Amino acid sequence: MGYKVVVVGATGNVGREMLNILAERQFPLDDIAAVASPRSTGDIIDFGDTGRELKVQNIEHFDFAGWDIALFAAGSGPAKIYAPKAAAAGCTVIDNSSLFRMDADVPLIVPEVNPHDIDGYAKRNIIANPNCSTAQMVVALKPLHDAAIIKRVVVSTYQSVSGAGKEGMDELFEQSRGIFVGDSSEAKKFTKQIAFNVIPHIDSFVGPDTDYDGYTKEELKMAQETNKILDPDILVTATCVRVPVFVGHSEAINIEFEKPISVKEAQALLREAPGIMLYDKREDGGYITPIECVGEYATYVSRVRRDPTVENGLVLWCVSDNLRKGAALNAVQIAELLGRRHLKKAA
Incomplete structure (x- = not known):
């Protein structure tokens, strides 16, 4: 016996990837629905490589x-609008x-890092998926923090478009x-030209009445979410940069520990970490x-x-x-974790 799963926003980049990963991982399904905004209603999209096609349904009329x-x-x-209705x-x-x-009543989950926090999901019947840049970072930090206790993280991100x-x-x-052909390169989505350039600005700027004056919300998210997922005592400062890469986020992470930890020890821990x-x-x-x-599931670590x-x-x-790990994969892993720990419909 499997689950009945709805993918909301199924026609977007992440929604399509969710469908791909559900199919790839053979998530136990009794039924699957693709839901999106009215403008996508009636569109036909693939359910991964299964050969099955799904007709997109209108979120405004969908009964959860x-x-x-x-x-x-x-x-x-x-x-x-719709998440509380579904819940x-x-x-x-x-x-x-x-x-x-x-939200204090909503677990923020990365299954490799804080799986037990999902047990509080019933307060709102909602579970949050973290920011893409946070998700991969805390996966890398978790085994090191367990071994030597992280005091401070300084991270610079290089985030794809x-x-x-x-x-x-x-x-x-x-x-x-x-x-290449001599046409104009007007910026519309981004604040400056992104082709052959980097932009040290992701999301809007935080207001002046905070300790994070001059930071962007993306940078603030990395600090706050790391504290909620991993440890509230870790100090985090981030600089988030958009780079001319289509897919794949990169991060240079400087970590300060309370206890000594050698490069070889860190490599051994990372090699065995989920x-x-x-x-x-x-x-x-x-x-x-x-x-x-x-297209890969893993978070890759190099240059330790x-x-x-x-x-x-x-x-x-x-x-x-x-x-994937920054969005769709983590969401599906949360669903798998939820099934194992709470819903338990399928083996």
């Missing part, structure tokens, strides 16, 4: 009663937007093509880049080295497919 799990990939606006109808919501992440949706990917493509693939060779090409992680500027410090490079 009788459905077990709803994977939301529709953004904060639709989530604010009230008895359908557990796993939401990919930022709307519920810092797919994090801004289809419009971001289209803009990078059109600007790149335009530059969700991580360590690829760390001291040679040309001995590291993973974004293009190599596309000592930070000689602090007493107990390490530096590492972390890469992951942001549409």
Whole structure:
């Protein structure tokens, strides 16, 4: 006996990836529904590589009663309206937007990091999926924190345009093509030209009446979400940068620990940790880049080295497919965890 699952926002980048991953991982299903905005109603989309096609249903008229799990990939606006309705109808919501992440009654889950926190989901019948940049970072931090207790993290991210949706990917493509043929490269989705450029600005700026004046909301999310998922005592400061890469987020992470930890110890821990693939060779090409992680489940860690500027410090490079571990894969893993621990319909 399987589950009845709804994918909300099924026609977007993350929604389509959710359908792909449900199919790839052979998630136990009795039924699957693709739901989106009225403008996509009636569209036909593939359910992964199963050969099955799904007709997109209108979110405004969809009845969540009788459905077990709803994977939301529709953004904060639709989530604010429809996630509580789905939850009230008895359908557990796993939401990919930022709307519920810092709600004290909503678990914020990365299954490799804080699986037991999911036990509080029944308060609202909603579970939050973290920010894409946070998800891969905490997977890498978890085994190191357990061993030596992290005091402070300084992270710089190099985030692909797919994090801004289809419009971001289209803009990078059109600007790149335009530059080669001599056309204009007007910025629409992003604040500046993204082709052959980097932009140190993701999301809006935080107001001046906070400790994070001058930071963006993306940078603030990384700090707040890491504290909620991993440990409230870890200090986190981030600089988030959009780069001209279609898929795959990269991060350079500086970590300061309370206890000594050697590079070899860290490598051994990372090598055995769930969700991580360590690829760390001291040679040309001995590291993973974004293009190599596309379509993969793992969070890749490379270039683990000592930070000689602090007493107990390490530096590492972390890469992951942001549409997968940063969004769709993590949501499906949450659904799997929910089934094992609570719903238990299927083996």
